[in-house]
Amino acid sequence: MTTQKPTILAGIEAGGTKFNCVVANAVGDILHQQIFPTRLPEQTLTDVAAYFTSQSQRFGTIGALGIASFGPVDLDTRSPQFGHILSTPKVGWSHYDLRGFFAKTFAAPIGFETDVNGALLGEYTQGAAAGLRHAAYVTIGTGIGAGFLVNGQLLQGLSHPEIGHSFLARHPQDSFIGNCPFHQDCVEGLAAGPAITARWGASNSLPPDHAAWSLQAFYVAQLCVNITHFIGPEVIILGGGVMQQAHLFPLIRAEFKRLINGYCSEALLQRLDTYIVPPLLGNNAGQIGALYLAARALQGD
Amino acid sequence: MTTQKPTILAGIEAGGTKFNCVVANAVGDILHQQIFPTRLPEQTLTDVAAYFTSQSQRFGTIGALGIASFGPVDLDTRSPQFGHILSTPKVGWSHYDLRGFFAKTFAAPIGFETDVNGALLGEYTQGAAAGLRHAAYVTIGTGIGAGFLVNGQLLQGLSHPEIGHSFLARHPQDSFIGNCPFHQDCVEGLAAGPAITARWGASNSLPPDHAAWSLQAFYVAQLCVNITHFIGPEVIILGGGVMQQAHLFPLIRAEFKRLINGYCSEALLQRLDTYIVPPLLGNNAGQIGALYLAARALQGD
Numbered sequence: 201m202t203t204q205k206p207t208i209l210a211g212i213e214a215g216g217t218k219f220n221c222v223v224a225n226a227v228g229d230i231l232h233q234q235i236f237p238t239r240l241p242e243q244t245l246t247d248v249a250a251y252f253t254s255q256s257q258r259f260g261t262i263g264a265l266g267i268a269s270f271g272p273v274d275l276d277t278r279s280p281q282f283g284h285i286l287s288t289p290k291v292g293w294s295h296y297d298l299r300g301f302f303a304k305t306f307a308a309p310i311g312f313e314t315d316v317n318g319a320l321l322g323e324y325t326q327g328a329a330a331g332l333r334h335a336a337y338v339t340i341g342t343g344i345g346a347g348f349l350v351n352g353q354l355l356q357g358l359s360h361p362e363i364g365h366s367f368l369a370r371h372p373q374d375s376f377i378g379n380c381p382f383h384q385d386c387v388e389g390l391a392a393g394p395a396i397t398a399r400w401g402a403s404n405s406l407p408p409d410h411a412a413w414s415l416q417a418f419y420v421a422q423l424c425v426n427i428t429h430f431i432g433p434e435v436i437i438l439g440g441g442v443m444q445q446a447h448l449f450p451l452i453r454a455e456f457k458r459l460i461n462g463y464c465s466e467a468l469l470q471r472l473d474t475y476i477v478p479p480l481l482g483n484n485a486g487q488i489g490a491l492y493l494a495a496r497a498l499q500g501d
Numbered sequence: 502m503t504t505q506k507p508t509i510l511a512g513i514e515a516g517g518t519k520f521n522c523v524v525a526n527a528v529g530d531i532l533h534q535q536i537f538p539t540r541l542p543e544q545t546l547t548d549v550a551a552y553f554t555s556q557s558q559r560f561g562t563i564g565a566l567g568i569a570s571f572g573p574v575d576l577d578t579r580s581p582q583f584g585h586i587l588s589t590p591k592v593g594w595s596h597y598d599l600r601g602f603f604a605k606t607f608a609a610p611i612g613f614e615t616d617v618n619g620a621l622l623g624e625y626t627q628g629a630a631a632g633l634r635h636a637a638y639v640t641i642g643t644g645i646g647a648g649f650l651v652n653g654q655l656l657q658g659l660s661h662p663e664i665g666h667s668f669l670a671r672h673p674q675d676s677f678i679g680n681c682p683f684h685q686d687c688v689e690g691l692a693a694g695p696a697i698t699a700r701w702g703a704s705n706s707l708p709p710d711h712a713a714w715s716l717q718a719f720y721v722a723q724l725c726v727n728i729t730h731f732i733g734p735e736v737i738i739l740g741g742g743v744m745q746q747a748h749l750f751p752l753i754r755a756e757f758k759r760l761i762n763g764y765c766s767e768a769l770l771q772r773l774d775t776y777i778v779p780p781l782l783g784n785n786a787g788q789i790g791a792l793y794l795a796a797r798a799l800q801g802d
Contacts, residue, residue, distance in 0.1 A: 334658040334659060348731075350651070350656055350657070350658055351654075351657075353652075355651055355656070355732070356651070356652075356733070357635040357651055357732050357733020357734055357735075358635060358733040358734065358735055358766070358769070359733045359765070359766070360733070361730065361731055361732075361733070362729075362730040362764070363727075363730050363731055364730075365726075365730055365761075365764050366726065366727040366730040366731065367669050367670045367723050367726060367727060367760070368668050368669060368670065369668045369669065369670055369671060369686065370670060370671070382762050382763065382764045383760070383761075383762055383764065385670065422668050425666075425667065425668060426664075426667040426668060426727070426731075427731075428663075429662065429663040429664050429665075429666055429667040430649075430662055430664055430667065430727075430728075430731045430732070431656070431658050431662075431731070432657070432658020432659040432660045432661070432662070433658055433659065434658075434659055459668070459684070460666075461683050461684055462683065463663070463666050463683045463684065464660070465659075465660070468659070
């Protein structure tokens, strides 16, 4: 007697330091997960493929994969480079066809997005953006990236958002020249983790009352003002390593209020505690988003 | 013998100084147009309504109206203030129910958008964004506003874009404090027409080799970089009174290239002449967009 094997979903949160792999049943309940360190593409992906193959033998047929990848990546489905990593300082990964590897290895549809869009989708399905139409997810760590959801759709123009390399106003007392190798004092060059370390000699180990944090709040709040005026989300979720400093949130909200100076709805000003928030899913947002991408791919979306 | 009267479309480009009114047949051919100076709401709109009534007697039944309005306006169809002007220094217009006036006066569906979204839709249907999926229209005049089209849809979050009040980096040699009454040195406070006049004593009368224009190009180019990184349009159309200075375009493109410093696709850098462009429809973009809004409303969209 043979029985039909159940369909399972495979999710990959592909980061610059680790690949967080997860399998779930068709309704998204997580069955197993494992982390692999990011090395050269072939080494990393051979391990990931072997993992999913073994999980498939255990739990069922892989119906679809969802990949939320570090960037920059080409997300234009009409591009010959769709699903490739673009130019990156990460050794071996420039122009690597990440999506293509899995398309060749598994006969299953694939959902493919940036890591930050993956985290955004995780928060949208089960987290701080659940039930909303418009949302922003900003990650502030080694770099600064963002994903935007407008009317329930990920915003995707010619490229995915790259607001880490947008410009904003320098604080009048900030004499640090910035450390972005492309633009010196763009958002990343002034406010990513390495900029904090370059300016003060440390970052997450600085005490909560250190001047670093009010300056950081100034830059992040300014970025939130710009996101408000460009996109108009209902919530701005701030994640990433730097935002592990929970004491930053009240500082950022106060700076936001000071900087926007009434140029938004009164209703928004009254609810800044629910407008500028940490991820509700914490570090799990990315893998839940990757599973959501797999579920959508399974449905042919 | 009676004949069925043809259906016509009514378009209104509602500006702070004039209401540009136009009627067209069902396929959008313009039949007549007239301009009314903007005064108090009742004075202005009584004239506009009488104009459309007389044009209707002449050409046919008004099937739908399209209104592209000065702002700020409430565009949230679920809001009780949908279609109202919000707080504005324009005497008599704060909280005026502009859309409601026409809904009461004419028994026809109404398409309602910001003036800059109207101009963007005009350029999308017949102008510089025709055939594209993603486009930005920025107007730089008394104020600075923008509309974004992503995948053929106007971007509309909680509010319409208000990028005139976003922040960008000040030029190191610019000591002008800025003249936005809310934020001093936001984009409008540094680069709208009144900021140029406040800084240099004149604006459009300054000669093309005046230092005002290279500074202006720095700010506008920086705004274009931010639009590129937030939205990813295929074209950025720069309109409005300040952009009548055609010599600004090559300066802005050169500054864009310098500021983005390779952090975009090579293909984009190779075609900046078609990326940062003036409106193809010139001053007609708004009325063509208003007619497009009417045509969409007629189709129930």
